[in-house]
Amino acid sequence: MDPTNPLYRYHRQTLLAGIGEDGQRRLGVSHAVVVGMGALGCPGADLLARAGVGRLTLVDRDLVETTNLQRQSLYSEDDARGGRPKAEAARRRLASVNSSISIEAVIADLEPRTAEAVVLDGPLGRPDVLIDGTDNYGTRFLINDLSVKHAIPLVYGGAIATRGVSMTIRPPETACLRCVFDAPKDGAGETCDTVGVLGPVAAMIGAYLASEAMKILLGREDLTSGSLLSFDLWTMERTRLDVRDARDPDCVCCGRRVFEHLDASRSARTVSMCGQGSMQIRPPEGAGALDLEALARGLQNHGRFLIEQSCVRGSLDAERSEDGGCVRLTVFADGRVIVGGVTDPQRARGVYARYVGG
Ligand SMILES: [Zn+2]
Incomplete structure (x- = not known):
């Protein structure tokens, strides 16, 4: 050839x-x-x-x-x-x-x-x-x-x-x-x-x-x-x-x-991520896209957050994680959030409600 x-x-x-x-x-x-x-x-x-x-x-x-x-x-x-x-x-x-x-x-x-x-x-x-x-x-x-x-x-x-x-x-x-x-x-x-x-x-x-x-x-x-x-x-x-x-x-x-x-009209909103000591939270039904820039600005008061690869990521100074550090947040534009260092669904939902939206 x-x-x-x-x-x-x-x-x-x-x-x-x-x-x-x-x-x-x-x-x-x-x-x-x-x-x-x-x-x-x-x-x-x-x-x-x-x-x-x-x-x-x-x-x-x-x-x-x-x-x-x-x-x-x-x-x-x-x-x-x-x-x-x-x-x-x-x-x-x-x-x-x-x-x-x-x-x-x-x-x-x-x-x-x-x-x-x-x-x-x-x-x-x-x-x-x-x-x-x-x-x-x-x-x-x-x-x-x-x-x-x-x-x-x-x-x-x-x-x-x-x-x-x-x-x-x-x-x-x-x-x-x-x-x-x-x-x-x-x-x-x-x-x-x-x-x-x-x-x-x-x-x-x-x-x-x-x-x-x-x-x-x-x-x-x-x-x-x-x-x-x-x-x-x-x-x-x-x-x-x-x-x-x-x-x-x-x-x-x-x-x-x-x-x-x-x-399935509703799937579980909070699911544990396979083997990573973290929880994933999906936005409520019908929620629109998030304004990541505005969210990142708001989160600056709670820790160091950056917009990177079409998501906002950083850690929350005031929230202790289960692995001894700070709770980590990754927020995607579709509203999905990964709460790192937390395996309790209720606590993950609390962190979500407090920092991302109720
Ligand atoms: Zn079959």
Whole structure:
């Protein structure tokens, strides 16, 4: 291939019989939405950006923290020191990896009232595939609802401790997540905060997510797994549960087409952030955008606050945090607030009411 050919950078990929130059062009006009830019979304999105998927939307609500660096391969110590939003830090990093693709960062919590607008009507258009790199069942089933309702394929992945799991959902042909998993109570069971997670497990699931997504984008759905794959990298056990016939006609989601997670008129306003000793508070229904400049000026009386990366951040001198410092506040333009150093929902709501708005 001529090095001046725009596809030259993908030469080793176009050599593959299943891709070729036609497949590469097809990837170049495709759109993948990655929800959750943590341990799974980082390697998944990295591989898709390098593979030349032309449009990538990265959705994440969190900020980069030091304890993310062990496995979240797109972030640096500088991102953690700066407490940068993951979606934006990932966008910057991936733009430096492949400047020929379009990448959109969405710094938001995917929640029922906004999920369809965020995922379906973003600036990069309707997605061809959804990638679930989230860490909680509430959001996971919300993405499953979106996938089934709008017939957009979904690649699901999960990683905990030394175990990983992955499944590809192609509505209406295959089983959906609700056919296979019960709806657990959120927060029930193990989390990465309580039992940890092995970096290589996350990297492997990230690779599954990317390769399954590529097959879908290339129109080779016939090659997708058809199985619920799970493995333990510590014991090297693997299982492969065939789910091709697991579609449940009574499934609340894909059978009865009741989209409980998408239709939830009210989701909890206060939720604990996975493993970070902090609480997230969403603004009340119908609240408009915040004037961040005015808010930052007001907060100057309570501590040192800066506007940075489209959010206001700083710490409150008068509020002791549970980790012995001061309570940290990060306020986004959509009114969402992360109260750092507090794990008691009531106290977090009190801090929110006092400093951001009642
Ligand atoms: Zn189902």
